[in-house]
Amino acid sequence: MEQKRINHMEYLEGMERIDSDIQDRVVKAMSEYDYESYSAEDVLKALDKDVLSPYDYGALLSPAAEPLLEQIAERAMAETRKHFGNSVMMFTPVYIANYCENHCIYCGFNCHNKIHRAKLSFEEIDHEMKVIASTGLEEVLILTGESRKMSDVEYIGEACRIASKYFRVIGLEIYPVNSDEYRYLQQCGADYVTVFQETYDSDKYETLHLAGHKRIFPYRINAQERALMGGMRGVGFGALLGLSDFRKDAFATGIHAYLIQKKYPHAEIAFSCPRLRPTINHDEINPKDVHEKQLLQVICAYRIFMPFASITISTRERQGFRDNVIGLAATKISAGVSTGIGGHDGEEKGDAQFIISDPRSVDEVRNAIEEKGCQPVFSDYVRV
């Protein structure tokens, strides 16, 4: 049965509108980005520059750059070394709930997918955090499915308070909220917020996000700015590469971060670089268009365009890819990952969002970082 779709460009009641032109500028830049127009010469010129313009960034993401990937990687590595030295930050995600009100056709958590739903109690969150802290990690990323009803802001705030007893850095990957709610969460202990736009192509976005608050494209794209208005220290960006035209989406992701950093110069900027992976009950959805080569091209382009940004490499990628990308362009890696609800002591209460490809423990990842001659860093922030 066809479900009635609401206008994805219209805010719903209760959604905060902010005075910002960033959405328009990102969408315009993306629509004007013609990656086929670049030549190898353009790519080499971009690599010659100290500071790259958005135009140069476009060159690095173009098909013309693919044969020059080795040179691009070389420059990316030099930038990584310059800005981060040997340091590789470690963290783990903690899924505290998987209830979701959205219908995103590619996601394992979507509201029509028959998975085992769960939400951790505060005692269970405490237990989970304690188990993770015993591995030595000092940073966690708290995740929920996108259900304001089942995982309200107060619930997430309390989870942050509990986490802050055990960890020095707390990130959030939750449904977008208003700036006053971000402020509340910051006061509860959250330091940074990551929101995946998934795709910046609003027409494509509309066909993938059929129902739920996530369907509202402008509310999501302005989430990072609301988070910064709410006092968050840093914000993370990411497109799910492969959902739409990955070159355009990667370009828009970089421009989005670039414009936010220009407007909020103190903001710490982070990128995540997921590709589609098989999900429960949806194994057939796995577009092949973003291969490792293209993924590395995107990661290196992020690094060269925004050399100071943190780049996280997903556990969706295989161990060999992750180990080679850290130190080269990525600076942050998760370890001891469980994407189920409450899975860190071996017992999951609810099903996982996606299947991971690198199941290594904290110690194993830490050793891999050291074997590369890099320094695992557990905390890079002190909240005062």
Added chain:
Amino acid sequence: MKGSIAMNNDKLIIGGHEFNSRFILGSGKFSLKDTKAVLENGEVEMATLAVRRANTGGQENILDYMPKGITLLPNTSGARNAEEAVRIARLAREMGCGDFVKIEVVRDSRYLLPDNEETIKATEILAKEGFIVMPYMMPDLISARKLEDAGAAAIMPLAAPIGSNKGLCTRDFIKIIIDETELPVIVDAGIGKPSQACEAMEMGCAAVMANTAVATAGNVALMAKAFRLAIEAGRCAYLSGTGRVLHDRGEASSPLTGFLQD
């Protein structure tokens, strides 16, 4: 034997503390296991410590890698305003890191450029609390004078953006601060090669701080040694008084005044 004969009595004095070495090591970009070799080969006596990286328990702690005898210079990296810098400095003192503190207040995540105004405020507060304050700053004479008045023990102007390895991009402005203030001027950030460190010392800097240039070298211990030697060479040159450098045309005997007879 530490240092050359010519430099035996040439001490760096900061806040009443004497140092033989004029090479201050930034520690943020190293593998911890390399720290000891770098400190030894660089004959370093003072090294920075990012409070945000110093764990109070659990995992690897940079403090465990600092040999005894090294003076810790905790920095306030991560602070975005004076208030945060002050709190981080106090935390460092509570952690037992001593009274030295390097103020870093940065509100720009792209270039990591310091905010002089907030730095001056933090310096004033911390100096009153008995800290030996070494502020990282944009090389600006007016700010340097204010930092001096606020009680700074040294001035740490940047040579170029952190990590850029571009050398003494701000050379002329650093020289003005050297000439016009009484405090030791320590070049911090941007020094990419030993030759650039040497140049900074030749022009009268009291010390050089380096991190990225050493941390990203192929052989970090050897690069630490190269920096130590370059810094010593520059200091010797400064103390000896460098000769005049003639410009490209050489110097005519007296083209304008040769007509004078008595």
